[in-house]
Amino acid sequence: MNIAILGYGTVGSGVALIIEQAHTPFTKKLHVKHILIRKGKNKILSTMCDDIHTILNDKDCDTVVETMGGIEPAHTYILQALKSGKHVVTANKAVVAKYLQEFIECAKENHVKFYFEATTGGGIPWIEGLDKAMRIDEIDHIYGIFNGTSNYILDHMERYNADFDKILKEAQSLGYAEADPSADIDGFDIRNKLRISASLAYAFHVPEDFPVYGIRTITKQDITYFKHLGYHIRLVAKTKRQGNKYGCVVEPVLFPQNEIESNTKNNYNVITLHGKTIGDLKFYGQGAGKLPTANAIVQDMIDINENTTRFETSFTNQMHYDKSLCLCDYIVRTSTKAFGAFSDCSYTLDTYQGCEYLHIKKVAVYLMHQYMREVMKTDPNAFMASIFEGENDD
Numbered sequence: 184m185n186i187a188i189l190g191y192g193t194v195g196s197g198v199a200l201i202i203e204q205a206h207t208p209f210t211k212k213l214h215v216k217h218i219l220i221r222k223g224k225n226k227i228l229s230t231m232c233d234d235i236h237t238i239l240n241d242k243d244c245d246t247v248v249e250t251m252g253g254i255e256p257a258h259t260y261i262l263q264a265l266k267s268g269k270h271v272v273t274a275n276k277a278v279v280a281k282y283l284q285e286f287i288e289c290a291k292e293n294h295v296k297f298y299f300e301a302t303t304g305g306g307i308p309w310i311e312g313l314d315k316a317m318r319i320d321e322i323d324h325i326y327g328i329f330n331g332t333s334n335y336i337l338d339h340m341e342r343y344n345a346d347f348d349k350i351l352k353e354a355q356s357l358g359y360a361e362a363d364p365s366a367d368i369d370g371f372d373i374r375n376k377l378r379i380s381a382s383l384a385y386a387f388h389v390p391e392d393f394p395v396y397g398i399r400t401i402t403k404q405d406i407t408y409f410k411h412l413g414y415h416i417r418l419v420a421k422t423k424r425q426g427n428k429y430g431c432v433v434e435p436v437l438f439p440q441n442e443i444e445s446n447t448k449n450n451y452n453v454i455t456l457h458g459k460t461i462g463d464l465k466f467y468g469q470g471a472g473k474l475p476t477a478n479a480i481v482q483d484m485i486d487i488n489e490n491t492t493r494f495e496t497s498f499t500n501q502m503h504y505d506k507s508l509c510l511c512d513y514i515v516r517t518s519t520k521a522f523g524a525f526s527d528c529s530y531t532l533d534t535y536q537g538c539e540y541l542h543i544k545k546v547a548v549y550l551m552h553q554y555m556r557e558v559m560k561t562d563p564n565a566f567m568a569s570i571f572e573g574e575n576d577d
């Protein structure tokens with residue numbers, strides 16, 4: 184298999200490194216022929232070029248690996264590669280979340296493969312696991328820690344009392360964070376991953392307009408308070424389905440000590456699906472980083488090269504977003520002057536080291552996010568987290 188890598192950053196260079204260093208019967212068949220870099224950049228390797236047409240016009244190059252990130256030109260290059268009869272493998276969740284259906288349909292029309300395991304859960308074979316689960320079960324529930332950077336931050340704040348900004352810089356230097364790390368902190372990266380997962384599970388391209396709340400305003404004191412209550416906090420994406428109705432949300436969630444999520448450390452992710460016959464099934468591993476992500480890309484290429492059969496997604500369902508489907512208990516830290524936003528809710532008040540925390544009983548997730556948008560106008564440092572609802576199977 185002759186490969187072109189578009190974008191030679193953290194992940195792209197990891198792909199080249201694995202192919203160069205892993206001498207298995209499978210990796211030996213992979214050969215990096217081109218590496219696309221930006222115009223004007225130094226071509227330090229003989230394989231480097233700065234014109235996509237060098238790759239598109241090369242009939243001997245059969246697979247394109249897209250690791251540039253962003254929407255354009257990634258979207259255009261992926262379509263051009265598929266239409267030129269090349270398989271495409273990508274780690275770019277932003278572009279896949281937006282154009283998943285178009286890419287899959289274009290690949291089918293051109294009799295090539297479009298694989299994107301690395302987009303969701305880094306090195307975890309999650310997409311493959313989800314596809315496999317769907318051969319038997321309808322998936323009615325997915326939730327998980329899908330972002331390595333936010334997990335690294337929360338875990339290090341919990342275990343080492345680390346400063347948010349300092350630990351974010353560390354996550355960036357380890358190659359975990361997005362080019363703009365606000366995607367990791369504000370929940371947009373995890374939203375993309377949930378969109379991809381839910382779209383596959385529901386055979387329907389899920390739009391992005393569901394509630395998203397990140398971890399930007401969490402404080403060390405919040406973490407101490409949650410610990411005092413017996414909880415660990417994680418940034419979570421979840422989706423639930425009932426018939427042709429579904430709900431999706433991204434928000435910080437409080438897990439009791441004994442849950443796997445509470446013990447998911449550093450850049451690790453854990454993703455759970457629920458199906459009727461399999462029950463809860465968990466996928467655990469490094470969710471970000473050069474080699475784990477590159478590993479997922481190389482696995483995709485091996486599957487293409489070895490002609491391994493995969494589940495074929497088609498977007499045949501008509502699903503409807505039901506904003507009332509998800510209900511949760513919440514804990515909110517805000518100032519007294521913002522309490523009015525919750526006047527329709529049933530809540531109790533707790534004070535901890537001078538901060539006021541509202542414990543809010545069963546409220547629709549979309550309403551809670553609406554209330555918080557109001558609260559943040561007067562108290563931009565407020566924070567909220569929902570409380571884990573428990574496993575599906577007792």
Ligand SMILES: NC(=O)C1=CN([C@@H]2O[C@H](COP(=O)(O)OP(=O)(O)OC[C@H]3O[C@@H](n4cnc5c(N)ncnc54)[C@H](OP(=O)(O)O)[C@@H]3O)[C@@H](O)[C@H]2O)C=CC1
Pocket residue numbers: 189190191192193194195219220221222250251252253256274275276277301302305358359360361362470471472473476
């Ligand atoms: N890092 C991780 O752990 C993971 C990343 N991903 C995804 O993988 C993708 C790559 O991420 P990552 O490697 O971390 O990012 P990097 O920023 O490290 O790498 C991207 C590379 O692509 C280059 N590039 C961008 N645009 C172009 C272009 N138009 N032409 C040629 N080269 C270009 C960049 O060059 P320059 O530096 O000059 O901008 C850079 O070298 C992203 O979509 C990311 O979301 C997915 C899972 C995990």
Ligand SMILES: N[C@@H](CC=O)C(=O)O
Pocket residue numbers: 302304305329330331332333359360361367372470471472
């Ligand atoms: N920035 C992402 C990278 C992997 O998808 C993350 O931290 O999870």
